[in-house]
Amino acid sequence: MLRVVQWATGGVGKAAIEAVRQHPELELAGCYVHSADKAGKDVGEILGIDPLGVVATNEVEDILALDADAVVYAPLVPDPDEVARILRSGKNVVTPVGWFYPSERDTALEQACLDGGVSLHGTGINPGGTTELHPLVLSAMTSAVTYVRSEEFSDMRTYNAPDVLRWVMGFGGTPDEARKSPMLKVLSGGYRQSVRMCLDTLGIADAQIRSSHEIAVATAPIDSPLGVIDAGSVAAQRFSWDAVVGDRVVVRIAVNWLMGEKNLEPAWEFGPGGERYEIEVKGDPDTFVTIHGWQPASVAEGLRRNPGIVATANHCVNSIPYVVAAEPGIRTCLDLPPVAGRAHPDLLAGRAEPSLPTVTGRRDRP
Known part of the structure; x- marks a missing residue:
């Protein structure tokens, strides 16, 4: 199982946690929140569901020290220095807020990937899917x-x-x-x-x-x-x-x-x-x-759970096994094999281990 940290719990962040919980290759290992009100709470409480056994923190150092394979980085505005620290801690980063097809100006983050032996991947829905x-x-x-x-x-x-x-x-x-x-x-x-x-x-x-x-x-x-x-x-x-x-x-x-x-x-x-x-x-x-x-059938439905936001989160989460398996560096959708979702957990019942080669073929974390 790949251990995943969720960074920020806005609409995309909450949907990403749901997607991680349903993905047979992934488990939630940690959660970073900006609000002091959310820090110290079980992530399930933040989502309004049963406890998940993972406590949210607003201390960056807690996340950097955590044993995890990947971070779904979903703040409102990206902080390149923050992302570099995560990468150097040996955690792959998948994000919907940038780095879809970065230019040569991102050499600092490329170096951070190489230092940590990990990859950075920007994806989502728009941009990050429909747009390229x-x-x-x-x-x-x-x-x-x-x-x-x-x-x-x-x-x-x-x-x-x-x-x-x-x-x-x-x-x-x-x-x-x-x-x-x-x-x-x-x-x-x-x-x-x-x-x-x-x-x-x-x-x-x-x-x-x-x-x-x-x-x-x-x-x-x-x-x-x-x-x-x-x-x-x-x-x-x-x-x-x-x-x-x-x-x-x-x-x-x-x-x-x-x-x-x-x-x-x-x-x-x-x-x-x-x-x-x-x-x-x-x-x-x-x-x-x-x-x-990818748009709700009604305004009321969208305010409860917007499928466009869920699709954005799903594209990030479904990319994680492929990004972890990739060579270190900034990786775009052109560098990865086709990213696929995974079956509903009910369809995996009775299978001791899902036969998913992207996990068994991944490189070890440094």
């Missing part, structure tokens, strides 16, 4: 690729993180506040990496990456997780990253985040497809895929 892995996999069915697009259409009323929505993402504020917020810069860190991975892997040369940010305001009060959004306040945002060759867009990644489809100016809508992810590859032949299921 899935388009590239689908491109295998096409020759002479001319265009790749990945686009998300989501109702943000299902995202139960009011502080993030208001103070990080800028919803409920003025358009000027949203334009001046750090959101575009924060998002660009990951999405530009996704664009570059597509460009490099497809072999598209001399492309320039451009970003854009559009805003819609409420025309009447809108109920949301952060409270009522008043008329004139930000109620929808579109971000896009285009790779352009000459005057032609060759790769586009975009997100459409709306507080519902009513009372918006401009009058944006999801269209007949509803909430979804779209992946498009143009070439010979064209490919067009729509993904449903």
